Amino acid sequence: MDADRFWQVIEKATEHDPKTAEDWDTKLVAQLVTLPAHDILAWDRIFADITSRAYRNDLWAAAYLINGGASDDGFYYFRCWLIGMGRDVCMNALEDPDSLADVVEPNWLADGIDAEAEIYAAGFRAWQAVTGAADDAPYPVQNPKPELIGEDFDFDDDEEMRRVLPRLCKLIGD
Structure with missing residues (x-):
């Protein structure tokens, strides 16, 4: 599992579509269970690394603006959403959080983005399914x-x- 394969799994499951975020976790698990356990673990390590790299004040500020507030948990969900939006959106936001102005649609702002997709647990659930743990x-x-x-x-x-x-x-x- 390398970064390219990681993003292929993400993009196939999420299709960069924030309107389907509530389905991302199920689709990710379905993608991941086709892999051997060691690849699932490698995928999840990459996921953890990206969420860690995105634990930044400027990105938290972006989440705060977009969602009208962001608790620590809310910011974690936002970082998961950011990954779900695909490699280009995520990497651009890591480089420049203000680039999210090119992604966020004004009509999302009334309710914030649906960032509570539980993709953070997809690796674990897929690993359980594959290993029987x-x-x-x-x-x-x-x-x-x-x-x-x-x-x-x-x-x-x-x-x-x-x-x-x-x-x-x-x-x-503002």
Whole structure:
């Protein structure tokens, strides 16, 4: 399992369609169970690495703007959604969170994005299905909480948010 194969699995399951986010986890599990257990674990390690790399203040600020707030759990779901949106969207957002202004549609902003798709558990559920492991079996892939990266600032400070995310702020009307 390499990065290219990881993204192929993501893209086949999610089709970059945020309107189907509630189905992403089921579709991902269906894709992953076709792989051997070691590939599922490798896929999940890549997933964990990307969510860790995305644990950044500027991305959290983007999630906060897009969803009208973002708790720690909400930001984790947002990072999962970001992966589900595909390689280009995710990598562009890691490079420049303000690039999400090219992805987010204004009509999403009333309710926020449906970021609670449980794709974070897809690897575990697929591994269980392939190995027959019990729910309480130790899972070989751990995803410890990373250190938050980047400048700390007040997400409720409109001036700071416009400095960090000018295009998203303009889109959202802040």
